[in-house]
Amino acid sequence: MMDGLVEIVEFGPAALEHIDALYGYALALTHNMTEAEDLVQDTYLRATSAAHRPDIDGNLKSWLFVIMRNAWLNEVRHKNSGPKFIDLDASGPQVDQLQETPHVVYLRKLEREQVQQAIESLPDAYREIIVLRDIEGFTYQEIATVLDCPAGTVMSRLGRARGKLRKLLSTWQTKSRAKVV
Amino acid sequence: MQKCEDIRGRLTLYLDDELQGEERGMVEAHLADCESCAALFARELNFLNAIRKGAPFHVAPPELRAKVEKILSQERVVEESRPRRASRMSWLVAAAAVLLLLVLPLLVWRVYKQSNVPPVTASAFALKAADTHLRHMRGQLPLEMESGSPQQISSWFLNKVNFSVKLPNYQESSGQDKLYTLEGARLVNYQSDYAAYVAYRMKDRPISLVITSDSVARPYGGEEIQARGLTFHYNAIDGLKVLTWSDRGLTYALVSDLEERGQQSCIVCHEGTKDRDLLEPLKPH
Numbered sequence: 105m106m107d108g109l110v111e112i113v114e115f116g117p118a119a120l121e122h123i124d125a126l127y128g129y130a131l132a133l134t135h136n137m138t139e140a141e142d143l144v145q146d147t148y149l150r151a152t153s154a155a156h157r158p159d160i161d162g163n164l165k166s167w168l169f170v171i172m173r174n175a176w177l178n179e180v181r182h183k184n185s186g187p188k189f190i191d192l193d194a195s196g197p198q199v200d201q202l203q204e205t206p207h208v209v210y211l212r213k214l215e216r217e218q219v220q221q222a223i224e225s226l227p228d229a230y231r232e233i234i235v236l237r238d239i240e241g242f243t244y245q246e247i248a249t250v251l252d253c254p255a256g257t258v259m260s261r262l263g264r265a266r267g268k269l270r271k272l273l274s275t276w277q278t279k280s281r282a283k284v285v
Numbered sequence: 286m287q288k289c290e291d292i293r294g295r296l297t298l299y300l301d302d303e304l305q306g307e308e309r310g311m312v313e314a315h316l317a318d319c320e321s322c323a324a325l326f327a328r329e330l331n332f333l334n335a336i337r338k339g340a341p342f343h344v345a346p347p348e349l350r351a352k353v354e355k356i357l358s359q360e361r362v363v364e365e366s367r368p369r370r371a372s373r374m375s376w377l378v379a380a381a382a383v384l385l386l387l388v389l390p391l392l393v394w395r396v397y398k399q400s401n402v403p404p405v406t407a408s409a410f411a412l413k414a415a416d417t418h419l420r421h422m423r424g425q426l427p428l429e430m431e432s433g434s435p436q437q438i439s440s441w442f443l444n445k446v447n448f449s450v451k452l453p454n455y456q457e458s459s460g461q462d463k464l465y466t467l468e469g470a471r472l473v474n475y476q477s478d479y480a481a482y483v484a485y486r487m488k489d490r491p492i493s494l495v496i497t498s499d500s501v502a503r504p505y506g507g508e509e510i511q512a513r514g515l516t517f518h519y520n521a522i523d524g525l526k527v528l529t530w531s532d533r534g535l536t537y538a539l540v541s542d543l544e545e546r547g548q549q550s551c552i553v554c555h556e557g558t559k560d561r562d563l564l565e566p567l568k569p570h
Contacts, residue, residue: 116357116358123345123353124341127343127346141352144345144353150474178479220339238336239336239337239340239342243301243302262301266333
């Protein structure tokens with residue numbers, strides 16, 4: 105507060121704070137560094153030309169993510185190949201059962217690179233939701249807004265994604281243990 | 286046992302901080318009493334921590350950060366022309382109030398005298414077109430397809446926009462000296478949809494043509510000029526000459542820094558000599 109007047113944070117610096125998060129999400133969407141960089145720039149260009157912006161301290165981050173996702177979906181649509189997201193919510197076993205299994209993984213020992221590699225090898229829709237929840241820390245409702253889907257879908261997809269991730273990491277760790285032995 | 290199943294069903298929500306109040310308290314109370322569920326909770330927490338502790342996995346490259354900073358700094362220049370800080374706003378509001386009191390009689394007299402003068406406010410589409418032209422000039426909106434062929438560009442827009450783009454090719458087919466060159470095209474975002482952007486150049490000066498459906502944008506404001514049954518709206522925006530009009534279901538914006546009202550830019554679609562009846566009214570009188 106200066107002279108009793110409220111200091112209003114400028115849009116630019118506030119938006120720039122999210123560049124690493126946006127770049128990570130862009131990589132999750134595109135799998136390609138050049139495309140990810142283009143997507144980040146496109147997102148900021150769209151954000152700066154938007155007529156209605158959210159409050160700086162409100163939902164700016166999720167708003168930027170919504171812009172990025174829409175820009176990416178449009179990009180995919182233009183390539184006439186259609187979005188590559190498969191409907192992973194409709195079928196398949198529920199793999200995130202919180203049960204005690206012989207393959208329980210004690211992930212404390214896992215290397216950062218191994219986790220990153222596992223996330224990157226997930227199917228697109230699973231990778232995306234893991235990034236939004238576990239890397240970026242969005243709430244279910246915020247994720248629902250970004251993905252434009254019901255919050256229930258977020259829950260179930262997140263469960264499946266974590267189950268798949270757990271399985272992947274478990275398999276890799278079993279293999280690496282076998283090599284050591 | 287039923288209680289354990291209930292709690293395990295909510296454990297993910299609890300771990301994701303999505304439970305509140307009574308539900309949250311219920312899970313916490315159960316975890317304090319049940320070793321089996323507490324152990325499961327600990328394992329899940331370890332799993333999530335293992336994923337989360339490594340973040341962020343990616344950091345934007347310095348070159349990308351520099352480019353984005355440039356985009357945002359250019360945006361700040363625009364923002365500075367419309368002050369947002371409360372302190373400046375308060376001062377301006379007070380100053381404007383005093384000024385208004387002083388000039389109000391004069392304004393009333395001017396409005397009365399000029400009641401037949403059209404509004405000078407530019408339409409959102411005209412502003413967007415001028416902004417797109419400037420961004421393209423600054424290299425922020427590179428062309429998505431480069432071609433000097435009107436047919437190729439028209440085909441490129443097929444299935445990309447919700448309207449038909451047919452660029453005329455009289456210059457190419459007439460054999461006359463080329464007065465302008467067609468450079469290429471791209472899509473631009475407008476009103477949650479795509480508009481068509483076509484770039485031309487005439488005597489080394491850029492001309493931009495932005496097209497959208499007239500259901501998305503209708504031209505208004507500026508100086509109204511009637512020519513060949515159409516109503517053109519002319520605005521000078523940021524030193525650019527912007528002509529907007531609607532015709533046969535489409536709305537167009539033509540942007541240039543050419544002389545007068547930039548009416549010479551119309552030749553990208555109209556032959557200068559044959560279309561004199563169109564170009565003449567657009568000249569300032």
